[in-house]
Amino acid sequence: xxxxxxxxxxxxxxxxxxxxxxxxxxxxxxxxxxxxxxxxxxxxxxxxxxxxxxxxxxxxxxxxxxxxxxxxxxxxxxxxxxxxxxxxxxxxxxxxxxxxxxxxxxxxxxxxxxxxxxxxxxxxxxxxxxxxxxxxxxxxxxxxxxxxxxxxxxxxxxxxxxxxxxxxxxxxxxxxxxxxxxxxxxxxxxxxxxxxxxxxxxxxxxxxxxxxxxxxxxxxxxxxxxxxxxxxxxxxxxxxxxxxxxxxxxxxxxxxxxxxxxxxxxxxxxxxxxxxxxxxxxxxxxxxxxxxxxxxxxxxxxxxxxxxxxxxxxxxxxxxxxxxx
Amino acid sequence: xxxxxxxxxxxxxxxxxxxxxxxxxxxxxxxxxxxxxxxxxxxxxxxxxxxxxxxxxxxxxxxxxxxxxxxxxxxxxxxxxxxxxxxxxxxxxxxxxxxxxxxxxxxxxxxxxxxxxxxxxxxxxxxxxxxxxxxxxxxxxxxxxxxxxxxxxxxxxxxxxxxxxxxxxxxxxxxxxxxxxxxxxxxxxxxxxxxxxxxxxxxxxxxxxxxxxxxxxxxxxxxxxxxxxxxxxxxxxxxxxxxxxxxxxxxxxxxxxxxxxxxxxxxxxxxxxxxxxxxxxxxxxxxxxxxxxxxxxxxxxxxxxxxxxxxxxxxxxxxxxxxxx
Numbered sequence: 299x300x301x302x303x304x305x306x307x308x309x310x311x312x313x314x315x316x317x318x319x320x321x322x323x324x325x326x327x328x329x330x331x332x333x334x335x336x337x338x339x340x341x342x343x344x345x346x347x348x349x350x351x352x353x354x355x356x357x358x359x360x361x362x363x364x365x366x367x368x369x370x371x372x373x374x375x376x377x378x379x380x381x382x383x384x385x386x387x388x389x390x391x392x393x394x395x396x397x398x399x400x401x402x403x404x405x406x407x408x409x410x411x412x413x414x415x416x417x418x419x420x421x422x423x424x425x426x427x428x429x430x431x432x433x434x435x436x437x438x439x440x441x442x443x444x445x446x447x448x449x450x451x452x453x454x455x456x457x458x459x460x461x462x463x464x465x466x467x468x469x470x471x472x473x474x475x476x477x478x479x480x481x482x483x484x485x486x487x488x489x490x491x492x493x494x495x496x497x498x499x500x501x502x503x504x505x506x507x508x509x510x511x512x513x514x515x516x517x518x519x520x521x522x523x524x525x526x527x528x529x530x531x532x533x534x535x536x537x538x539x540x541x542x543x544x545x546x547x548x549x550x551x552x553x554x555x556x557x558x559x560x561x562x563x564x565x566x567x568x569x570x571x572x573x574x575x576x577x578x579x580x581x582x583x584x585x586x587x588x589x590x591x592x593x594x595x596x597x598x599x600x601x602x603x604x605x606x607x608x609x610x611x612x613x614x615x616x617x618x619x620x621x622x623x
Numbered sequence: 624x625x626x627x628x629x630x631x632x633x634x635x636x637x638x639x640x641x642x643x644x645x646x647x648x649x650x651x652x653x654x655x656x657x658x659x660x661x662x663x664x665x666x667x668x669x670x671x672x673x674x675x676x677x678x679x680x681x682x683x684x685x686x687x688x689x690x691x692x693x694x695x696x697x698x699x700x701x702x703x704x705x706x707x708x709x710x711x712x713x714x715x716x717x718x719x720x721x722x723x724x725x726x727x728x729x730x731x732x733x734x735x736x737x738x739x740x741x742x743x744x745x746x747x748x749x750x751x752x753x754x755x756x757x758x759x760x761x762x763x764x765x766x767x768x769x770x771x772x773x774x775x776x777x778x779x780x781x782x783x784x785x786x787x788x789x790x791x792x793x794x795x796x797x798x799x800x801x802x803x804x805x806x807x808x809x810x811x812x813x814x815x816x817x818x819x820x821x822x823x824x825x826x827x828x829x830x831x832x833x834x835x836x837x838x839x840x841x842x843x844x845x846x847x848x849x850x851x852x853x854x855x856x857x858x859x860x861x862x863x864x865x866x867x868x869x870x871x872x873x874x875x876x877x878x879x880x881x882x883x884x885x886x887x888x889x890x891x892x893x894x895x896x897x898x899x900x901x902x903x904x905x906x907x908x909x910x911x912x913x914x915x916x917x918x919x920x921x922x923x924x925x926x927x928x929x930x931x932x933x934x935x936x937x938x939x940x941x942x943x944x945x946x947x948x
Contacts, residue, residue: 346885389840390863398863398890452891515714529884538715538723547885556881559854560671560872562896565723566777569894571887 301352301415302604302621310343310605316352319411319419321365326372326422328379330359330413332438333601333621335611337468337524338407338547339414343608346549347407353608354414354621355381355406358428358437368422377425378440380577381405397574414604414621426577429585436584438620439472439591440577443584446472448575449520449543455480459517462486462535466493466504468594468618469545470522475589477520478502487535493617496593507531514538514565521546526554529569538565543572594618626677626740627929635668635930641677644736644744646690651697651747653704655684655738657763658926658946660936662793662849663732663872664739668933671874672732678933679739679946680706680731683753683762693747702750703765705902706730722899739929739946751902754910761909763945764797764916765902768909771797773900774845774868780805785840787811787860790847791818791829793919793943794870798845800914803827807843812860818942821918832856839863839890846871851879854894863890868897919943 301316321327334356342349357379361372384391384399391399405420406412428437446469459482463474466488474486474497485503487510488494497504512534519532520543532542548554562569583589596616599607601623611619626641646652659681667674682704686697709716709724716724730745731737753762771794784807788799791813799811799822810828812835813819822829837859844857845868857867873879887894908914921941924932926948936944 395864539720544884544888547888554881556879557884559869559882562894563869563872563898564896566896566898568896569887571889571891571893573888573891 299416323365325419327363328359330357332434335619344549352411354412356441357413379420379424444575444580446476447579461518462516465522533561541568624741648690650744651686652688653684655682657759660944669874677736679737681766682738704745704749769900769905771801772904784842786843787841795847858886866893
């Protein structure tokens with residue numbers, strides 16, 4: 299089969315003869331219908347996580363095969379799937395935090411080939427069937443939208459706080475929509491007029507970063523910049539005793555300027571790391587059309603053109619790039 | 624009067640002819656009896672906060688004079704004092720967070736001469752009278768002990784969490800004692816056998832850093848290392864979804880290795896900045912002898928020998944250096 303592989307030589311290439319995956323006992327083989335390119339894919343290509351193998355973790359697909367002794371009724375179903383594949387036995391799994399499993403593999407990110415291929419595998423327990431009325435273009439956003447909903451889980455919204463979503467990229471524009479559903483005064487701050495125009499369409503306040511005063515007056519700042527400089531900006535925006543939700547992960551790079559964390563101490567800021575989120579909430583929001591994802595699709599490409607597509611996704615004017623078989 | 628000054632040429636010197644301070648309308652002039660050297664003083668001498676002027680913010684002293692129209696009955700009282708001098712008018716002051724006043728000056732740290740002098744000033748509302756049975760050697764620890772109690776205010780202790788206090792210096796040894804009063808399993812982890820021996824005396828668990836496995840199994844890690852590398856160690860010790868309390872502030876330095884913050888996101892760690900704390904609780908703890916501070920005193924010096932004393936305080940085997948008039 300064909301697969302988009304980041305190899306040991308730190309090269310991204312399309313392998314037309316990658317070995318077909320075999321399902322484990324409790325696993326499904328899935329044929330993706332749509333795949334989404336995420337900033338994490340791009341960071342992996344810069345060395346983040348030290349991952350090699352098939353990239354990709356955002357998908358909607360059809361179950362083609364299941365492992366021995368697994369329920370055959372999954373076959374033919376259209377599914378999305380959580381990306382952490384867990385042991386079920388460690389302290390984290392037993393403690394109710396399986397997404398933090400000590401022995402996990404993560405689809406296309408850690409220890410497990412991803413979905414940018416003709417076929418890939420996931421444990422059956424990771425799968426959620428997609429309701430018929432949620433089409434592929436919507437369903438493929440379940441994973442990043444869940445990551446946006448995770449923020450809501452991690453925060454307590456009291457009063458009517460001032461919230462800044464920092465970054466107008468793939469994740470920022472999802473987070474801006476999700477946060478706007480809360481009892482909060484939300485604005486999205488970014489660098490790209492054309493991307494912020496989407497906020498206008500959604501009725502979400504927005505500002506260009508260059509026009510924003512750094513007044514340390516925001517109760518909550520969500521860093522979705524995907525940039526090493528995002529945290530510094532967030533620390534200048536958030537009020538003393540405020541909260542910063544950190545979504546950005548960047549590959550360690552000597553070129554990145556060191557971050558001065560002393561404002562965290564001086565202003566007693568809380569910095570909250572935030573990763574994967576609840577698929578059921580995301581799929582429900584997509585099902586109820588509470589979030590506009592179609593406007594985020596900048597480009598579509600065939601998996602066979604995946605190398606070019608990932609280069610395109612790294613351009614500043616691009617939001618979401620979708621891959622198709 | 625004599626004063627220990629960090630000047631615009633980035634030099635620490637004893638000025639024998641520094642101008643006597645004049646009290647503002649609501650201020651007291653205080654003659655310090657004991658002064659404590661803090662890691663922040665040492666960081667300021669490396670450029671932290673860009674402060675110039677008289678150093679020092681830990682003291683116990685006697686009120687010698689008060690401003691016009693101020694209550695004369697303060698004169699002659701033995702006092703400690705909070706270090707943030709606030710406006711009372713800004714959004715932070717009005718919102719009940721005066722220690723985060725937008726227009727504050729901070730004793731010996733920002734915009735206000737400190738206490739390493741024959742005399743210095745503080746607003747009267749910053750002062751607390753020291754009970755007679757709390758001697759000077761105890762009272763001078765009120766400020767750093769309050770900073771340790773601040774951690775307790777910022778955390779919710781549920782169940783019986785595993786807590787590591789990282790760092791066996793001035794602040795770490797105070798935090799270890801304070802945290803041990805909670806319903807928690809507390810250990811102090813440091814690099815110095817002789818300092819950790821104090822924990823043995825107090826019945827607080829302790830380990831050398833080199834003997835500690837980085838198992839990501841601590842519910843809470845308090846970074847009191849005062850070192851740029853402390854946070855990285857804390858991130859390896861804390862469990863996923865755990866909390867790191869950050870007490871360390873270091874002067875920005877190109878020599879410090881950049882901190883990779885992606886573990887915060889991947890493990891959804893909360894990083895909580897923590898600064899000044901409640902003087903009443905600290906003074907009460909000293910009054911009830913709930914904390915041993917005398918064992919922390921490594922050296923005593925005259926203010927006139929302050930330059931040497933600060934150099935001494937920077938030595939790894941030294942805990943607390945006290946200055947006397």
